[in-house]
Amino acid sequence: MNLYRDATWVYEDLLNASKTTKRTSGSLQSIVLNSCKRYKLKSNPKHIFALVNSVYSYSELLNYMYTRSKIDKDIPLRKKKVDGIDNVDTKNKKVKIYSEITLKLLIHDLFLSKSKRIQMGKHPIKDFVIKHKTRLNSELVRFKIKHKISKNEDAKNINNNIDAFSDITPVRWFRLNLVKIDDIENCVSELRKKYINRVSHWEEIKDNTDIYYDEFIPNLFGVLPSSKLTSHELYKRGKIIIQDRASCFPAHILNPKHNDIIIDSCSAPGNKTTHIASYIFGDTHRPAVNEKNSDPSYQIFAFEKDAERGKTLAKMLRIAGCEKLVKINIGDFTKLATPQDYTQVTGFIVDPTCSGSGIFGRKIVDKLNKDKRDKEGEEGEEEQEQEQEQESIDSKDEIERKNRLIKLSSFQFEIVKYALSFPNAKKLVYSTCSIHPEENERVVIDLLLDKQVKKQGWKLRPRSEVIPDWPRRGLLQEFEQVFPKDEEATALAESCIRALPKKDGGIGFFAVCFERN
Ligand SMILES: C[S@@+](CC[C@H](N)C(=O)[O-])C[C@H]1O[C@@H](n2cnc3c(N)ncnc32)[C@H](O)[C@@H]1O
Secondary structure, eight states: OHHHHHHHHHHHHHHHHHHSSSOOOSOHHHHHHHHHHHTTOOSOHHHHHHHHHHHHHTHHHHHHHHHHHTGGGGSOEEEOEETTEEOOSOSSOEEESSOHHHHHHHHHHHHTSSSOSOSSSSOHHHHHHHHTHHHHHHHHHHHHHHTTOOSGGGGGGSSSOOOGGGGSOSSEEEEEOTTTOSOHHHHHHHHHHHOOEEESSGGGOOSTTEEEEOSSSTTEEEEOTTSOGGGSHHHHTTSEEEOOTGGGHHHHHHOOOTTOOEEESSOTTOHHHHHHHHHHHOTTOOOHHHHHTSSOOOSEEEEESOHHHHHHHHHHHHHTTOTTTEEEEESOHHHHOOGGGGTTOOEEEEOOOOOOTTOSSOHHHHHHHHHHHHHHHHHHHHHHHHHTOOOOHHHHHHHHHHHHHHHHHHHHHHHHHHHHTSTTOOEEEEEESOOOGGGTHHHHHHHHHOHHHHHTTOEEOOGGGSOTTOOOBOOHHHHHTTOOSHHHHHHHHHHSEEEOBTTTSBOOEEEEEEEOO
């Protein structure tokens, strides 16, 4: 029963999110995780996610079965409690003992799950659903006739067209955490016990025993997302870290050495921070002073504005064995870190908040937001009809999207410009998981044209130094519009790196490196 009870809370959260006018952010997975944390749920979040996702994608069919079978009329009633006490005063204050959502979860499992079983022992709610099995089944058959479909799975794509499982990464990428590993060979042979079959391209990963050694990032591997990597001992001991390939580009491009001092300005949850640590402290370079924890002279300073996300950062650092190697600062980087206090800093990773348009698991959330906008659009349309001013919802969407991008890109410009003002910084990698040029090439162009940035001597590090073999580079047309010389525009576009979601094996991404002598 626990799984169904917990999934009910999470599903309610999802529906509530669709009712507010506020924009919902994050992926379905993050909404599920947040709900699990908020309600301190005991069930495995992965199981909850799978159930909620599937129920959501069958919602049209489940609504039909639930309503048409009229089973809600048979749900037993109980007196409503007032302040936790049974309300015995009036006959009318009665409530149904089972919630509609919980019943739909059970109906889903009985008819639409692989096992066709309700996952619980003896329980009155299970008996209730089974008692109505014939009636529910008739409605299932009717629905299929109505929609001219033969298989239950075909009902998934009716109306909402969303299946978050088709919205996941094609490859599970993970890297060796050199902070915790001294013997790389040994670690790889451990992995090979599970992943026995080495393939030569990530697109050839088809089986749970296949493994791909990445050709662009050292010590990065790809396996099938369903291969249960998280139950591997190396993962449990923080020796391997799951991180999308493109998200590994920034630390690799920065390539900090043993004596570098780095600021990660926007660091939670800490993937890039621990990757930086892998470069600085891997290779058995472990500063003795940090191990003793006495007045450590840090080489990595991580800033994070959001206190909650700061807790996740601290946890990730602990798991990766980096807690004594990284100084965490909670607060706004542009306020907390002054250039005169960090004169020793040689390099930066700036990976600020972005639209996230390159990441997966957002289809349901995007659909929720679209539904909200459509609803607002419909309400607004009535008024507009009266005024005879018909503005299309599409252009409204577009305006909202543009306004959001304008805000994000001006924040991104400001935070990078601020980091570029640190007196001894020589390299800075700017990255986003966005596919929009507004947050990528255009931010870079504005920085290159900025008087102060120019005066400080910043240029783009050329392609030959920035993962040269990676084929997908920046959008040339963006640079051509501003830099009339063909060669210059081409060189600038080539300095940038882009990754397309899914097509390039993971999330959509952008990275570029500023440098000066
Ligand atoms: C894209 S995420 C960073 C992901 C991280 N680099 C990683 O690889 O795990 C952006 C983070 O920047 C934080 N942030 C936004 N503005 C900030 C600021 N002014 N100072 C510090 N952190 C900021 C956000 O709260 C968010 O956690």
